[in-house]
Amino acid sequence: MTVLVLNAGYEPLHTVSVPHAIRMLVRHVAEIHEAEQDSNFGLFPRPRVVRLLRYVVMKWRYGSQPRWSRRGVLKRDDHTCAYCGRHATTIDHVKPLSRGGARTCWLNTVAACGGTSRSCNARKADKLPEEAGMRLRFAPRVPTWGELHSVVVCP
Known part of the structure; x- marks a missing residue:
């Protein structure tokens, strides 16, 4: 609680x-x-x-963008796979790290389904989405502080 x-x-x-x-x-x-x-x-x-x-005073919250985190990427994408729309449990680097993609960049990471050999994260592997025959359902973006720290008030 x-x-x-x-x-x-x-x-x-x-x-x-x-x-x-x-x-x-x-x-x-x-x-x-x-x-x-x-x-x-x-x-x-x-x-x-x-x-x-x-x-x-919370001016620090509005002066810069939120710091990247795996949890933040999943929350930003509402735990929805950016490739197929199913429930996401991991993140995927749009431009793979092996090809010079940034590890902790909001614009290079999306939520993805994972855990099995048939998941989108495994299917894409170290390819670009176009090379794997996949397309992003939504573009990665930098979230707002409000999205990451939304507060739910229970009645």
Whole structure:
């Protein structure tokens, strides 16, 4: 279970684990904004939403693009294979590393289905998509911070 963290101005920042939220309460960094009914975590009610007591400036988030990560590529592509549209479990380098493609570049990586010898990632291997007879269903792009750190508020 995760806990939504709000900035002092009530803007959603991110989510944390319940123990992390309790540590924030103990250190007097945050206060409980919403808690579970009849459920405690030690001395505290189990929080669903906490609010920071001091405002956190996030201009770092808007000054540069997000750092590349495998998890980010999968989230950006909604765990959908860029070649066939099935559920993606791995990433593929559009221009293979063996041909000088960048390892950690948003524009050279897409989500792909993998794990079997018939998966798109295995079929493409170290070829360009055109050489493997495959085409991208969508072009790789640099995601926004909001896409990677979307916060879901449960009712």
